[in-house]
Amino acid sequence: NQLNGTFPLCFGQLESLETLDFGYNLLEGVVLETHFSHLTRLTTLKASHNRLKFEPNSSWIPPFQCRIIELGHWNLGPKFPHWLKFQKNLSSLDISHVGISDVMPTWFLNLPTLFEYLNLSSNQLTGEISYLNVGDIVDLSSNSFTGPLPRVLSSLRFLFLSNNSFSGSLHQLICNPSLTGMITLYIDTNLLNGEIPDCWNHWDVLAYLNLGNNNLTGKIPLTLGQTNPSTLNLRNNRMFGELPSTMQNSTNLIMLDLSENHFNGSVPAWIGDKLSNLVVLSLRSNNFDGHIPHKICDLQFLQNLDLAHNNISGVIPKCFNNLSAMATTNKTNNELSTLYFINYPFYLSALLVLKGREDEYGHTLGLVTNLDLSVNSLTGEIPKEIGSLVGLLSLNFSGNHLTGNIPDNIGNMKFLESLDLAMNRLNGEIPPSFSKLNFLNHFNVSYNNLTGQIPTSTQLQSFENLSYVGNHLCGPPLTKNCTTTGIPTDIANNGSSSEGSKVNWLYVSIVLGFVMGFWSVVAPLFFIRSWRHAYYRKLDHVGRQLYVFWSIMG
Structure with missing residues (x-):
């Protein structure tokens, strides 16, 4: 709803009230102990996503014993709420985003209650956690927890530990044979090290695995490739080696992110042949070489392909126009579809490099389309078939060895927001059709051989x-003006100067010819006496004949 104002004091007088649910409203102000003074039968308190502040006295003992407490996005900090110590029946607790900046109290970890759902995310909690007495869903993400990964119950299905400082090995957690029902494991952005253990045989229902942004080393274990998750994120670690062929069995994959590692070998053709449900494929910043396999073109649902910053050579496949998800402008789903529905605000997200920067896309991931082949060793021309990908928002071919003209039909990709063709060997003009790209906010064609x-x-x-x-x-926007024929004035002037230089050289050649001819006659007369006497006698003879001729005529 959109209820606003303050939380009414009269609610505290409802002695028979068992369930109080006013979550996701706009209530604000301070909640007092008196608001709960007579709520002795209260078992369910759902009030998340309001703008309320609650700071009871440290000795306050609630009159109720709740089974469910959801106060996410309240202001409960900076101390951990001590009054929770007296809740003996809690099975579901959400105090996420509540401004707690404190050490996780030992008494809370030792509560006799068995939680089904525990959400302490997005606070500033510190300390180590040795054991989590939670049966279904745990979210401790975005805190400052340290130490090794906690031990968990075998019934746990969803574990979110992202954005903390957990360290050490994955072995104790992954190789626990009783963890057969884990669906989601997010331990990204921590300080984990060592190799990923090769004991994933019992993780039969794993759907979402994110181990990115750690210090993991070694190769992808063979058994991990047999788990068949929907998402696999190992980005920004120190892993190496070729992709194991067992990953062909991960046919449910819709998102595969192995970027920013040291993986090598060629991009496997089986990615396009077997992983037919892929929507996001990022192999960015590795050591992959060889050619782009044409089988990639068979990925009908692929919306984001990032092979940038590798050693890939050869030409850009013409069959890219078969990537139908990039060739359509009809995108109906903002979010990527998932196989499991859970009563939890969980959505798939991915870090994508668009418009020259890295951003996380979550709720809008299903709307984003991106093709990035930048900083490789690709050669040949940009195939005109690329212009068929009219649904692309971002296209980046920069930092290759591409030649030829820019295809005119790229101007038909009217939804492009980012186009980068810089640092290639492209020639010709920028196609006039580019004037139709009205949504561009990042554009770069620098360091090519473009003219006009x-x-x-x-x-x-x-x-x-730039x-x-x-x-x-x-x-415009350059200060260099064009001639009427579309040639830069400095080039035209250089041409005129060249022609002027040719005229000047003509004059010089005439003068040199005259000088050489003059001295070829005069020099012998000057230095050879017999030639000089004969020359003057000849002149005297001609002079006498002319004199006689003019005398007769006169």
Whole structure:
């Protein structure tokens, strides 16, 4: 609902009230102990996502024994709520985002109650946790917990420990044979080290695994490839080796992120042949080589393909126009679909590099389409078939050895927000059709061999000169003007100067010819006496004949 105002004091007089649920409203102000003074029968308190503050006296003992308490996004800090110590029947507790900045109290970890659901996420809790007495869902993410990973109950299905400082090995957790029902394991962004243990045989129902942003080393274990999760994230570790062939069995994968490691070998063709449900594939920043396998073109649901910063060579496959999820503009789902429904605000997210920066996409991940092949050793021309991917939001081919003209039909990709073709060997003009790319907010064609006038549009003139530097372009936004034929004035002037130079050299050659001819006649007369006497006698003879001729005529 959209209830606002303060929390009424009269609620504290409802002695028979068992369930109080006013979550997801706009209530604000301070909640007092008197608000609960007569709620002796209260068993369910659901009030998350309001703007309320509750700081009871440290000696306050609640009059109720609740089974469910949800106060997420209240202001309960900075101390851990001591009054929870007296709740003996708790099975579900949510005090996430409540401003607690404290050491996890020992008494809380030793409560006799068996939690089914525990959410302490997004606080500033510290300390070590040796054991979690929770049967179904635990979320301790985004705190400052340290020490080894806690031991957990065999019935646990969802474990979120992301964004903490847990350290040590994965072995005790992963190799626990009683953990047969784990569906979600998120331990990304911690300080875990060592190799991923090869004992995943009993993780039959694992659907979501995120071990990214740790210090894990070694190869991907063979048994991990047999778990068949929907998402697998190992990004930003120190892992190496080729991708194991057992990963062909992970046919449920919709998201595979192995970026920022040291994996090598060629990109396996079986990715396109076997992992047919992939929506996100990121192998960015590894040591993959060889050519892009044409089987990748068979991934009908692929919306995000990132092979950037590898050693991949060869040409860009023309069959990319078969990537139908990138070729459609009809995207109906904001979020990626998941196999399991749980009563928990859990959604798939991915770190994607778009527009030159890395961002996390969660609720809108299903709307994002991206093709990034930048910083490899790709050669040949940009295939015109790329222009068929009209649903792309981001296209990056920069930092390769691509040649030829930019395909004109890229201008038909009207939803493009980011286009980067910089640092290649492209020539010709920027296609006039680029003037139709009205949603561009990141554009770079610098350091190519492009010539001519920059097409006129609202977007192309809004970028800085750095987007065009290292070419022979002219027109706004550059200060370099164009001639009427679309040639930069400095090139035209250089041409005129060249022609002027040719005229000057003509004059020089005439003068040199005259000098050489003059001295070829005069020099012998000057230095050879017999030639000089004969020359003057000849002149005297000619002079006499002319004199006689003019005398007769006169």
